[in-house]
Amino acid sequence: MSRYAINSLLYRLKKDRAFRERFNADPPGALADxxxxxxxxxxxLARDMYRINQLGGYLHLTMSVPGMAAHVTHEDRETPGTPHx
Amino acid sequence: xxxxxxxxxxxxxxxxxxYENACGATGRRKVEACMTxxxxxxxxxxxxxxxxxxxxxxxxLNAFSFNAVPAMCVRIGRSVNRMMQEDAxxxxxxxxxxxxxxxxxxxxxxxxxxxxxxxxxDLALSWEAPIDHAFLSPVMTMHGAAPVTPLVPIWVNxxxxxxxxxxxxxxLGQHLARxxxxxxxxxxxxxxGGLSHFPELLLPRVGDTDSVFDKKLLxxxxxxxxxxxxxxTVSELHKTGEHEFLNWMVLLGAITPARADVRYFGELxxxxxxxxxxxxx
Numbered sequence: 001m002s003r004y005a006i007n008s009l010l011y012r013l014k015k016d017r018a019f020r021e022r023f024n025a026d027p028p029g030a031l032a033d034x035x036x037x038x039x040x041x042x043x044x045l046a047r048d049m050y051r052i053n054q055l056g057g058y059l060h061l062t063m064s065v066p067g068m069a070a071h072v073t074h075e076d077r078e079t080p081g082t083p084h085x
Numbered sequence: 086x087x088x089x090x091x092x093x094x095x096x097x098x099x100x101x102x103x104y105e106n107a108c109g110a111t112g113r114r115k116v117e118a119c120m121t122x123x124x125x126x127x128x129x130x131x132x133x134x135x136x137x138x139x140x141x142x143x144x145x146l147n148a149f150s151f152n153a154v155p156a157m158c159v160r161i162g163r164s165v166n167r168m169m170q171e172d173a174x175x176x177x178x179x180x181x182x183x184x185x186x187x188x189x190x191x192x193x194x195x196x197x198x199x200x201x202x203x204x205x206x207d208l209a210l211s212w213e214a215p216i217d218h219a220f221l222s223p224v225m226t227m228h229g230a231a232p233v234t235p236l237v238p239i240w241v242n243x244x245x246x247x248x249x250x251x252x253x254x255x256x257l258g259q260h261l262a263r264x265x266x267x268x269x270x271x272x273x274x275x276x277x278g279g280l281s282h283f284p285e286l287l288l289p290r291v292g293d294t295d296s297v298f299d300k301k302l303l304x305x306x307x308x309x310x311x312x313x314x315x316x317x318t319v320s321e322l323h324k325t326g327e328h329e330f331l332n333w334m335v336l337l338g339a340i341t342p343a344r345a346d347v348r349y350f351g352e353l354x355x356x357x358x359x360x361x362x363x364x365x366x
Contacts, residue, residue: 008151017171050288058244059286060145066172072291074354076109 003056005036009044010052010061013068020066087268090133092340092363093126094333095119096356097142097277099222100179107355115351115358120226122348122360127227129362131234136270137190138234139197139261141335142219142277143243143328145176148211155209156249157257159198160216160238163191168217179218183225187216190235193272197237197264204260214240223277234273241335243278243328244286248319251334255315258338265339276336278329282356285323294357295325299350302330306345306361311337340365 009031012019023030027045036044043051049062049070062070098104099120104112130138147168149155165187170177201208216238224233239261242248265272280302281295305314314337322328340363349360 004151007146011146011150014170053288058146059283059288059291060176060244062288063291064145064170064174064177066170066174069174070288070291071175072288073106074108074112074292076111077354078111 005034006040006052006055006057007061009034009036010057010065014061014065024067087265087270087272089262089265089274089339089365090135090271091130091273092275092336092343092365093123093130093273093361094276094279094336095123095126095223095360096279096358097219097222097329098176098179098356099123099226100176100218103176103179104353104355108353112353112355115353119349119351119358119360123223123226124229126348126360126362127229130227130273131231133271133273135234135273137193137237137272138224139193139237139239139272139274140220140224140277141239141241141274141332142216143332144214144240145217145219145244147217148214148240153209154242154245155240156242157206157254158209158211158214158240159194159201160189160211160214160240161191161194161198162189162212164188165236165238166215167221168215176218179222183221184233187224187233188235190237190270193264193268193270194237196268197239197261200264200267201257201260204263206257206260219277223275227275239335241331243331246319248328248331250319251317251322251331252315254331254334255311255338255341258335259341260338261335262339274336274339276332278332279327280330280350280357280359281326284326286328290326292354293326294352295327296352296357298325298327299357299359302327303345303347303350303359303361306337307347309342309344311341336363
């Protein structure tokens with residue numbers, strides 16, 4: 001597992017529109033020259049942000065890459081517990 | 086002689102739309118209530134006729150990424166840009182519509198940096214790093230339509246292990262207080278982020294909070310008990326989702342032993358929102 005390989009790829013997907021478009025059009029081609037393990041490559045090809053996060057991808061990147069961010073929503077209800085004051 | 090005329094800390098995704106998308110109407114209602122308190126805090130801050138606002142916050146791999154991740158960094162120069170993100174998602178959208186450029190208080194930033202290095206704080210410096218929602222969401226909520234006070238952004242690495250320890254963050258805050266005291270300026274300081282959310286920074290934990298730990302932190306701050314806070318470990322903060330409390334530790338060092346008043350605390354299935362103000366002279 002390489003935190004650098006995964007996170008630099010997430011960062012590029014977030015900040016570099018041309019690369020993001022290339023990845024969307026041809027995922028295996030966009031990743032071809034990158035130094036990724038088989039598990040990392042497979043997670044990106046599946047666009048599986050939970051797996052990418054599990055492999056070391058930083059949470060905030062997995063939640064903010066345009067078009068493939070993990071969207072987590074919650075039930076609209078009051079949380080249990082007592083108010084602070 | 087300079088003085089810290091305002092000190093506050095608050096959550097930093099202040100975006101009703103974000104919370105409505107994440108948590109429904111309850112999310113919108115709670116963040117709007119929190120923002121109302123932060124606006125009132127901002128009015129009190131501006132009423133002190135401040136010369137500068139120190140903002141202690143963290144980067145979300147927007148300004149610093151893979152060339153360097155500084156433990157603590159002072160933004161110097163004359164102005165700073167906001168982070169720009171095409172097709173922004175989630176919390177990045179909180180920046181949309183905000184001005185692109187902000188004035189810095191160049192001389193105060195330089196003094197914090199130079200006197201810090203002299204005092205043994207090996208601070209990083211940046212002339213170019215942009216600031217993201219962690220800085221601008223609170224700053225713009227506090228200022229509303231008023232001109233933005235010249236800023237001194239200071240980053241603390243809250244996410245990329247290994248992070249600086251809470252005691253060191255507290256010590257940096259004490260350095261900020263000494264620098265301000267030697268200056269001629271009235272200075273406000275805010276710390277942003279938190280309270281508990283995303284324990285261990287894992288996607289399956291998004292939605293988990295630790296209200297018990299939050300209330301412990303609030304109790305210590307309300308009572309001016311800063312020793313147990315400075316004794317916290319990065320590991321404790323990581324496990325409880327309090328990683329951004331490192332920013333708050335810097336503020337605590339700057340105002341210790343002042344006591345805090347909790348202006349807002351709201352539990353939410355995303356993050357526990359908070360706004361806290363200290364009783365500074």
